Amino acid sequence: MNYGTNYYRTLFFLVGVTTLLFVSCKQDLKSISKVEMKMIAEKQNKLLEACFSDGDANKLANIYTDSAKLSPNGSHFVIGRDSIRAFWMEDFKTAKVLKMETNVLMVDGNEDVIYETGITVSEILYNDSVYRPRVKYINVWLKQPDGTYQLDVDFWNKDTQ
Template identity: 25%
Template sequence: MNLKIIISILWLGSMFTFAQNQNELSSQIEKLNKIYAQSMIDNDTKTMMSLYTDDVVSLPSYQPMIRGIETLKSLSEQVENSEWKTTSFDMKTTDLIPAGNFVIEIGNYKMKMAGPGVPDWSDEGKYITVWQKQDDGGLKIKIEMWNTDLNPWLQMQQSEGEQK
C-alpha cells in the first residue's frame, strides 16, 4: 500500500474518533448540566455537590473566589435555606474543548428566581466550566466561572428613573 494512502486512512480514522468522542462528551455534559439545573430548582445541595471535585474552584459574579467542596457546600446550603428559590435554570453549551484529562465547556445560561418582595427576577449570562475526567470515566466540575450579561447598576438606575 502507498504511504500516502496509509497516512490518509489513519488521519480519517483519527478524525472520526475525535468526532465520536466530541459527541460522547457533549452528551455526557448535557446530561450533567440537566442534573445541575434540576438540583438548583429543587434546592438540592447534596446532588449539586456530587458534581464537583473536592478541590473545586468557583469564581462567581460579585463574590470572592471559593475554594474547596466544603466551602462551596456551606455557601450553597445558605442559599438552600434562604427565602430565595430558583424557579428555572437553563444552560446551553456553545463550545467544548477537550484538553487531556479536562474538558472545557463554554456556554450561556438563563435563569429565574423568586425571593422576598421579588416574585420574578430574571438573569442571563455566560459561563465556563472545566470538567475533570474521573477514574470511573465520569466528569466532575474542577473550575467554574460565570457572570451576568445584565448590568445591575443600569437596572438600578432605570428603576430609580421609573420611580420618579
C-alpha cells in the same frame, strides 16, 4: 566486516535514544469527538439544573471535585467541595430556582478534561419577586476514575446581552 566494540556501543546508544524519543513523544491524549464532549456537558448540566431546582446543596456539592474552584459573579473565590456546599446552602436559604436552562456554546478538551462555555438563563424567586438572570459561564469537567465527570472549575458572570 569487523566493526569493533565502539560501533556496537554507538549503535546500541542510538537505538536506545531513538526508542526513548519515540516513546516520550507519543501522544497519549484520549480523544473523543466534540459531539461526545457536548453530550457529556449537557448531561452534567441537567444534573446541575435538577440540584438547583430542588435546592439540594448536598447533592449539588457532590457534582464538584474535592478541590473545585467556584467563582461567582461579583464575589470571592470559593475553594473546595465543603466550602462550595456551604456557599450553596446559604444561597438556597434566600433564593429558590424556579427554572434553569443551560445552552452549551462551545466544548473542547479530551476524554479526561472537558472545557465548556455557555449561557444559562434562570428564573429565581427572591423576596417575593421573580428575577430572570442571564449569565455566561466557563466549566471545566474532570473525568473521575469511575468514568463519571465532576466539575472542577465553575466560573460565571452576568451576561450583558
